[in-house]
Amino acid sequence: MGVRPDKPPGDIKLKRSTSHFSIEQNTSWLFTLPSLVLVGLFGIPILALVLSAVGKDFFKTILSTTALSALKLSLMTSSISVLLAFATGIPLAYLLTRRNFRGKAVLELLLDLPVVLPPSVAGLALLITFGRQGFIGSRLSALGIDLPFTTAAVVMAQTFVSAPLFVRSARIGFAGIEEHLVESASDLGANEWQVFYRILFPLASRAILSGLILTWTRALGEFGATLMFAGNLEGKTQTMPLAIYLGFEHGLKVAISLSVLLVLLSIVLLVVLRRLDQQNRIQPDL
Amino acid sequence: MRYKVILVLMTVLLLTACKPGETWKSITSWLSSKSDLKTPLPAGSTVTAITGNQQLTIFAAASLKDAFQEIGQDFETANPGVKVTFNFAGSQTLSTQITLGATADVFASANHAEMDKLITGGMVRQDASMDFLTNRLVVILSPDNPAKIATLHDLTRAGLKILTADETVPAGKYTLEVLKKLSADPSFGDDFITLVLNNLVSKENDVKLVVAKVQLGEADAGFAYFSDTVAASQLKFLEIPARDNVIARYPIAFLNNSTQDELARSFLGYILSPAGQEILKKWGFDPISRQEILS
Numbered sequence: 001m002g003v004r005p006d007k008p009p010g011d012i013k014l015k016r017s018t019s020h021f022s023i024e025q026n027t028s029w030l031f032t033l034p035s036l037v038l039v040g041l042f043g044i045p046i047l048a049l050v051l052s053a054v055g056k057d058f059f060k061t062i063l064s065t066t067a068l069s070a071l072k073l074s075l076m077t078s079s080i081s082v083l084l085a086f087a088t089g090i091p092l093a094y095l096l097t098r099r100n101f102r103g104k105a106v107l108e109l110l111l112d113l114p115v116v117l118p119p120s121v122a123g124l125a126l127l128i129t130f131g132r133q134g135f136i137g138s139r140l141s142a143l144g145i146d147l148p149f150t151t152a153a154v155v156m157a158q159t160f161v162s163a164p165l166f167v168r169s170a171r172i173g174f175a176g177i178e179e180h181l182v183e184s185a186s187d188l189g190a191n192e193w194q195v196f197y198r199i200l201f202p203l204a205s206r207a208i209l210s211g212l213i214l215t216w217t218r219a220l221g222e223f224g225a226t227l228m229f230a231g232n233l234e235g236k237t238q239t240m241p242l243a244i245y246l247g248f249e250h251g252l253k254v255a256i257s258l259s260v261l262l263v264l265l266s267i268v269l270l271v272v273l274r275r276l277d278q279q280n281r282i283q284p285d286l
Numbered sequence: 287m288r289y290k291v292i293l294v295l296m297t298v299l300l301l302t303a304c305k306p307g308e309t310w311k312s313i314t315s316w317l318s319s320k321s322d323l324k325t326p327l328p329a330g331s332t333v334t335a336i337t338g339n340q341q342l343t344i345f346a347a348a349s350l351k352d353a354f355q356e357i358g359q360d361f362e363t364a365n366p367g368v369k370v371t372f373n374f375a376g377s378q379t380l381s382t383q384i385t386l387g388a389t390a391d392v393f394a395s396a397n398h399a400e401m402d403k404l405i406t407g408g409m410v411r412q413d414a415s416m417d418f419l420t421n422r423l424v425v426i427l428s429p430d431n432p433a434k435i436a437t438l439h440d441l442t443r444a445g446l447k448i449l450t451a452d453e454t455v456p457a458g459k460y461t462l463e464v465l466k467k468l469s470a471d472p473s474f475g476d477d478f479i480t481l482v483l484n485n486l487v488s489k490e491n492d493v494k495l496v497v498a499k500v501q502l503g504e505a506d507a508g509f510a511y512f513s514d515t516v517a518a519s520q521l522k523f524l525e526i527p528a529r530d531n532v533i534a535r536y537p538i539a540f541l542n543n544s545t546q547d548e549l550a551r552s553f554l555g556y557i558l559s560p561a562g563q564e565i566l567k568k569w570g571f572d573p574i575s576r577q578e579i580l581s
């Protein structure tokens with residue numbers, strides 16, 4: 001099996017190479033101190049968040065109607081977003097890896113944009129396009145379909161910001177598959193769909209799976225675009241990040257409990273992601 | 287050794303003596319000491335001469351944005367070397383930020399509840415806060431008014447899209463009060479509040495978001511302040527009968543841990559000066575004059 005650019009350079013190897021240097025050189029603080037600053041910046045606030053949630057009737061707040069409906073809505077909308085990203089992202093990633101066409105570079109750039117854009121820009125763009133006065137929205141509105149302030153708008157906002165991550169992962173997965181596998185399959189008489197379904201998709205499945213998880217975490221955390229495009233109404237458009245932001249003013253309890261829940265959920269997803277990556281490495285080359 | 291102890295003690299004493307909040311009297315006594323000037327302060331003048339480069343940080347309710355920005359610019363022009371920095375957001379966001387340690391010199395809130403939180407929390411002295419203007423609610427309509435809303439009664443029509451500020455936001459609290467009053471008013475009927483809230487599509491995080499989205503035409507109507515209709519002049523709006531409306535009293539206060547006492551006081555002095563009051567009126571507020579505050 002050839003190059004797998006989706007894998008970060010193995011950190012285990014790095015650890016080994018440092019042991020070549022003796023402790024006597026005593027320059028390790030040059031690396032340790034700045035690292036500690038950064039680790040502290042991540043670690044301490046997360047720890048503080050978790051600690052302040054403990055005992056402050058965490059479960060009571062989590063089970064409050066606001067928190068529960070935000071949780072339910074978040075899980076539902078982010079799952080739909082991930083499904084949408086999957087259904088549309090796989091074909092797109094396939095085209096981008098297996099075909100050459102005019103404007104491909106522009107398309108790739110367009111796909112990277114939502115990843116770097118501030119979500120509020122995404123929200124504004126969605127509002128201007130799909131809002132009632134918008135380019136497409138005004139036509140939809142004539143048909144009686146209004147998107148802003150609906151749960152569908154939440155899904156659109158989440159898909160907008162998260163789907164590019166999925167396309168990227170899936171592309172890396174497809175690109176890592178050696179050409180001779182495809183060629184031999186074709187020689188044996190497989191058509192394009194069979195090659196995709198039997199060869200490409202299974203071989204890229206791990207990359208696709210990690211893409212799904214990344215996309216899901218991103219969709220789960222979407223805030224700015226949702227606030228702009230979908231607004232904030234409990235049970236309809238108020239997802240967890242929005243409830244956290246507003247809970248901030250409710251006296252912090254709900255906000256902290258929901259934040260901790262999001263942290264825990266994200267940790268679980270990241271652990272799954274790591275395991276996938278590790279299995280990827282252990283897996284013998286095909 | 288003994289000298290050292292004495293030195294430390296003296297430093298501590300000095301520091302406590304210099305603690306802001308201790309050095310000056312309450313707002314009303316400060317104002318009355320100034321009121322013996324008899325003649326109102328000339329426009330553009332400040333109470334104290336200010337020298338050097340200084341920064342004044344003001345946390346102000348989102349609804350004050352346009353008026354305070356203009357006042358801030360005038361204040362900077364009148365006091366070279368002074369930079370006024372604003373943080374505009376829902377008052378509830380600002381009071382939480384201050385409670386969690388954000389540093390500011392002046393806080394202007396759209397209601398008393400948020401100011402009271404700071405007073406209870408010890409961030410503001412009771413007598414360092416005063417009401418400085420009033421505002422009232424109106425119903426704003428999108429510029430094209432596609433729903434053809436002509437009266438408040440129309441807000442109950444099913445299928446409308448109505449926006450309010452969240453109930454944690456002062457404007458949202460006032461909106462609920464007004465809706466309750468309207469429902470108690472026989473000319474609107476008991477179910478007015480329910481029918482209107484059925485049309486609610488979003489509770490925005492500050493009143494300027496309500497204005498922006500109604501202005502874009504994404505919603506048909508929204509509850510906002512009269513002052514917002516001045517800032518967004520293309521908006522149509524409906525008045526709420528005075529008997530059912532609320533008078534929003536905005537308090538302004540000096541913060542205890544401010545290091546810019548002098549500057550903060552001259553800023554307030556500027557707001558109370560004829561020039562400052564003119565700007566507030568221009569942006570649709572009803573300023574409370576120095577005399578009214580003292581009486």
